Amino acid sequence: MRSRTEIMMQIIFWASGIAIILFLVGILFTLLSNSLPALSEVGLLNFFRPGLWRPGAFGEPTYSINNFIIGTFMVTVGALAFAVPLGVAAAAYLSEIASPWERELFKPIVEVLAGIPSVVLGFIGLVILAPILANLFNIPSGINALNGAILVGIMALPTIITLAEDAITAVPKEYRHASLALGGTRWQTIWKVTVPAAFSGITAAAMLGMGRAIGETMTVLMVTGNMIARPSSFLDSTRTLSANIAIDIGDVVSNSVHFHALFFVGLVLFVITFIVNLLADILIQRKPEVNK
Amino acid sequence: MKKDKAKKNGSEFIGFEKLGYWILRFALLLVLFVLGFIIYDIFTKGIGVINWEFLTAAPRVGMTEGGIFPALVGTLYVTLITVAFAVPLGVAAAIYLNEYAIQGRFTRLVRLSLRNLAGVPSIVFGLFGMAVFVKLFGFGPSLIAAGLTLGLLTLPVTVTAAEEALITVPRSFRAGSFALGATRWQVVRTVVLPRAIPGILTGTILGLARAAGETAPILATGAAFFLPALPDSIKSQFMALPYHLFIMSTQHHALAVVRPIAYGTALVLVSLVCLLNLAAVLLRRRYRNKVAKGL
Numbered sequence: 141m142r143s144r145t146e147i148m149m150q151i152i153f154w155a156s157g158i159a160i161i162l163f164l165v166g167i168l169f170t171l172l173s174n175s176l177p178a179l180s181e182v183g184l185l186n187f188f189r190p191g192l193w194r195p196g197a198f199g200e201p202t203y204s205i206n207n208f209i210i211g212t213f214m215v216t217v218g219a220l221a222f223a224v225p226l227g228v229a230a231a232a233y234l235s236e237i238a239s240p241w242e243r244e245l246f247k248p249i250v251e252v253l254a255g256i257p258s259v260v261l262g263f264i265g266l267v268i269l270a271p272i273l274a275n276l277f278n279i280p281s282g283i284n285a286l287n288g289a290i291l292v293g294i295m296a297l298p299t300i301i302t303l304a305e306d307a308i309t310a311v312p313k314e315y316r317h318a319s320l321a322l323g324g325t326r327w328q329t330i331w332k333v334t335v336p337a338a339f340s341g342i343t344a345a346a347m348l349g350m351g352r353a354i355g356e357t358m359t360v361l362m363v364t365g366n367m368i369a370r371p372s373s374f375l376d377s378t379r380t381l382s383a384n385i386a387i388d389i390g391d392v393v394s395n396s397v398h399f400h401a402l403f404f405v406g407l408v409l410f411v412i413t414f415i416v417n418l419l420a421d422i423l424i425q426r427k428p429e430v431n432k
Numbered sequence: 433m434k435k436d437k438a439k440k441n442g443s444e445f446i447g448f449e450k451l452g453y454w455i456l457r458f459a460l461l462l463v464l465f466v467l468g469f470i471i472y473d474i475f476t477k478g479i480g481v482i483n484w485e486f487l488t489a490a491p492r493v494g495m496t497e498g499g500i501f502p503a504l505v506g507t508l509y510v511t512l513i514t515v516a517f518a519v520p521l522g523v524a525a526a527i528y529l530n531e532y533a534i535q536g537r538f539t540r541l542v543r544l545s546l547r548n549l550a551g552v553p554s555i556v557f558g559l560f561g562m563a564v565f566v567k568l569f570g571f572g573p574s575l576i577a578a579g580l581t582l583g584l585l586t587l588p589v590t591v592t593a594a595e596e597a598l599i600t601v602p603r604s605f606r607a608g609s610f611a612l613g614a615t616r617w618q619v620v621r622t623v624v625l626p627r628a629i630p631g632i633l634t635g636t637i638l639g640l641a642r643a644a645g646e647t648a649p650i651l652a653t654g655a656a657f658f659l660p661a662l663p664d665s666i667k668s669q670f671m672a673l674p675y676h677l678f679i680m681s682t683q684h685h686a687l688a689v690v691r692p693i694a695y696g697t698a699l700v701l702v703s704l705v706c707l708l709n710l711a712a713v714l715l716r717r718r719y720r721n722k723v724a725k726g727l
Contacts, residue, residue, distance in 0.1 A: 163545075230456070
């Protein structure tokens with residue numbers, strides 16, 4: 141009975157849904173298939189062994205991403221170390237203490253600021269933060285891992301605040317009422333009831349912030365200095381996985397080992413962020429159970 | 433005695449609580465201050481170079497003088513391609529998820545893919561775009577290759593916004609139309625979609641903002657350092673605002689000389705992205721309030 145338009149539209153919509161899965165699978169497949177030549181040429185273990193990324197070295201190029209993993213780890217951990225406590229505190233304030241007008245005013249501001257492009261933050265890191273850091277620590281240049289960590293933290297803050305606020309607000313009112321009725325103060329209620337009840341949501345917010353921090357490219361590319369050597373402290377120049385792709389992608393010779401090695405770096409980045417996001421997702425799915 | 437002590441402890445505790453509230457308030461204000469300072473710095477140092485010529489002229493004398501017109505035009509073109517790709521597909525996927533599909537394992541898989549797509553690092557989209565659109569499809573570095581790459585990146589934004597809009601259309605509206613004998617597509621076309629337009633528009637604006645600010649995905653898919661002419665087809669390379677800012681702040685041969693131009697570019701880019709985001713936030717709030725009032 142159904143008309144042809146009806147069936148056609150159904151197929152179109154269905155295909156659009158499938159397309160989303162295919163895009164994700166397609167990205168993974170592209171990364172995999174393009175990194176295979178590099179894997180067979182370099183060897184999986186040699187990517188991870190301590191050493192340097194020297195694809196252009198005469199005679200014996202090396203492709204160790206060991207230092208980049210350390211760099212990515214430093215920037216990410218440094219960023220989260222201050223962004224998570226600060227973000228959760230701000231979220232707790234927004235959802236539990238702020239008056240309605242404060243919420244009406246601050247929430248959109250945070251949302252709008254989430255859109256500051258990463259290249260602009262990188263620019264600020266270069267012109268504002270770098271001189272400050274150089275003065276503060278008495279070092280010749282403030283272009284280092286610390287600068288990257290601070291900016292990436294700032295970048296992740298709106299994400300963490302928005303999601304943590306959602307999680308805290310989603311805790312049922314009855315929890316708070318019960319705590320207050322038992323004589324708990326608002327402060328006790330926040331830290332002993334509301335925030336623990338929203339724990340999985342808050343952790344998910346931190347994880348998604350982490351996902352953003354790991355994958356962040358332009359900001360770190362501009363402010364961490366991008367040295368290939370192993371950083372020994374936060375005041376050293378360092379290079380992250382994402383920045384390494386961005387640096388080499390412009391002038392890499394197509395289909396060379398170097399070219400395929402970059403896809404392998406992309407694959408590593410993809411797998412790490414995929415796992416982090418998946419864990420965050422599982423935590424978010426758990427939220428309704430807590431709320432029952 | 434005992435009562436007095438309890439009272440004293442109580443007031444001390446209230447004092448402690450007040451301090452706690454102030455610490456939390458301080459955390460939020462610190463965040464807002466940092467972000468506000470960034471905007472303030474860019475505004476005060478960038479506003480000086482913004483004039484008609486800056487917005488309408490091409491860079492001159494090795495990019496040390498002139499304006500950013502080609503970068504503005506390039507960003508406009510590439511974001512339009514992005515939206516032309518991501519919005520119809522995003523809306524169609526949202527319609528599938530919300531109107532057609534039976535909720536179950538498959539829709540969960542689609543949603544999971546969507547959330548993970550949103551978490552893929554932007555530089556990985558750049559690699560994908562280079563491998564697939566530039567090389568495999570043979571577009572070369574071009575507006576279309578960069579636009580499609582950014583389209584994939586913004587897809588989660590447009591699907592989420594469209595779905596949020598579809599959900600706000602009351603179930604009873606659909607039930608009423610079905611009861612009158614309308615087919616599913618008729619219900620979607622005449623009842624659901626018209627009411628979801630503001631939400632779809634919000635998603636479009638958010639998609640535009642996201643695409644306009646991204647740099648990493650266009651590095652190897654079509655953005656150019658400097659071009660003497662404006663792009664004349666979708667196969668042309670293009671200049672873009674965020675890439676221009678990147679060049680002017682890290683790659684230019686006379687960084688100190690072009691610092692004002694970099695600030696001006698940053699101001700234009702931040703204004704563009706933040707105004708688009710603000711428009712989306714306000715639009716969403718308006719139709720959410722309307723829905724809340726049952727209109």
